[in-house]
Amino acid sequence: MLTALLVVLQMGAAPPAPAAPARARFDAATFDALVQEGIRAGAYPGAALIIGRRDTVLYAKGYGHLTWAAASPTVDPESTLYDLASVTKVIATTTALMLLVERGQVRLDAPVATYVPAFNGAGTSAITVRELLTHTSGLRADIPDAELKAIPDGASLMARVLRETPRVAPGSRVIYSDLNAILLGEVVRHASGEPLDVFAAREIFEPLGLHETMFRPPASLRRRIAPTGVWHGHAIAGVVNDGSAFKLRGVSGNAGLFAPAIDVAHFAQFVMRGGTRTPPDGRPLLRTETVRSFTSKATAFGPRSEARALGWQALPTGESVSSAGTLFGQHSYGHTGWTGTSLWIDPDRDLFVVLLTNRAYAPRARKPFTVLKQVRGAVADAAARASDAS
Numbered sequence: 001m002l003t004a005l006l007v008v009l010q011m012g013a014a015p016p017a018p019a020a021p022a023r024a025r026f027d028a029a030t031f032d033a034l035v036q037e038g039i040r041a042g043a044y045p046g047a048a049l050i051i052g053r054r055d056t057v058l059y060a061k062g063y064g065h066l067t068w069a070a071a072s073p074t075v076d077p078e079s080t081l082y083d084l085a086s087v088t089k090v091i092a093t094t095t096a097l098m099l100l101v102e103r104g105q106v107r108l109d110a111p112v113a114t115y116v117p118a119f120n121g122a123g124t125s126a127i128t129v130r131e132l133l134t135h136t137s138g139l140r141a142d143i144p145d146a147e148l149k150a151i152p153d154g155a156s157l158m159a160r161v162l163r164e165t166p167r168v169a170p171g172s173r174v175i176y177s178d179l180n181a182i183l184l185g186e187v188v189r190h191a192s193g194e195p196l197d198v199f200a201a202r203e204i205f206e207p208l209g210l211h212e213t214m215f216r217p218p219a220s221l222r223r224r225i226a227p228t229g230v231w232h233g234h235a236i237a238g239v240v241n242d243g244s245a246f247k248l249r250g251v252s253g254n255a256g257l258f259a260p261a262i263d264v265a266h267f268a269q270f271v272m273r274g275g276t277r278t279p280p281d282g283r284p285l286l287r288t289e290t291v292r293s294f295t296s297k298a299t300a301f302g303p304r305s306e307a308r309a310l311g312w313q314a315l316p317t318g319e320s321v322s323s324a325g326t327l328f329g330q331h332s333y334g335h336t337g338w339t340g341t342s343l344w345i346d347p348d349r350d351l352f353v354v355l356l357t358n359r360a361y362a363p364r365a366r367k368p369f370t371v372l373k374q375v376r377g378a379v380a381d382a383a384a385r386a387s388d389a390s
Contacts (some may be wrong), residue, residue: 031382045068079260089311099204102287111128112124133180140164141176147160268343294312
């Protein structure tokens with residue numbers, strides 16, 4: 001098997017994920033081979049997997065190591081922190097906007113310029129907060145790397161984002177864009193009167209008991225953070241991988257959040273409970289109708305385009321190999337991150353899947369993202385089968 005796998009990798013093709021048992025259960029026999037396949041294929045050195053329902057964790061396990069070195073710390077779903085990348089968009093940015101909308105400080109159909117006056121150029125003055133959340137603003141995906149490298153600091157980057165103009169008519173199609181999320185972070189800052197990280201820590205992470213979810217983690221935690229890059233032969237951990245978020249000093253609406261898998265799982269349960277805190281507290285942080293409105297499909301432009309909820313991705317994902325697999329229900333929602341992170345929720349099954357990896361760290365596969373998507377899909381399908389069989 002190993003010889004065959006090496007041949008496949010040398011050819012640049014992703015190895016197929018192993019089939020799940022015919023009667024999947026929430027146990028190692030169901031999930032180990034699926035997650036370990038990504039390690040064997042060279043897509044990531046380690047992973048943390050948690051699967052559960054709104055009121056319980058059904059399966060939790062760490063796989064592999066923080067780096068490819070055998071002496072590197074092993075992954076622990078409760079203590080290993082991951083750079084969540086774009087999963088930041090739903091845990092911090094979208095949830096902050098839910099709170100601000102409920103409090104009447106932000107209106108979804110108001111122009112973004114209502115809250116960020118500088119975003120008032122030709123073609124942008126009518127773009128709404130809702131269009132940013134659904135990625136239908138018409139703005140391009142991001143600032144190209146070559147241009148980004150030439151931007152000296154966060155103030156210059158933000159000025160560049162504020163000068164952006166739509167590439168297609170707003171409301172006409174989905175273009176998944178980091179620029180949308182960066183602007184949403186600015187909406188939060190202007191509407192709340194404080195930076196996104198300060199608002200999110202006090203209003204979201206602390207009330208929900210997400211004690212190790214944070215922007216800009218201190219150096220004291222770096223031994224527990226899965227690295228996402230290499231610099232002069234040394235693994236880089238605890239520094240946000242995303243270029244725009246890095247320019248913005250680690251705090252951005254599109255990326256920058258670090259967390260262990262258990263915190264992401266607790267966040268998923270909070271959303272699945274309709275915005276209430278963990279029992280026995282059980283007090284609402286958000287109204288159920290607010291959570292439902294943000295997590296329901298808001299726009300779709302056909303099966304080949306990804307559907308979007310408000311801040312969240314919906315089904316279909318528009319991928320040839322969906323990160324949500326093939327079995328999650330039509331009301332499912334989730335998000336993924338470039339570093340190798342993902343969260344998917346199937347409300348009809350009362351089921352969530354958190355899979356965190358550091359795919360961005362020195363992959364050994366030629367197509368690590370393809371391998372990771374296959375693993376994500378296989379794990380999601382196995383979880384759905386196990387749920388249906390229980």
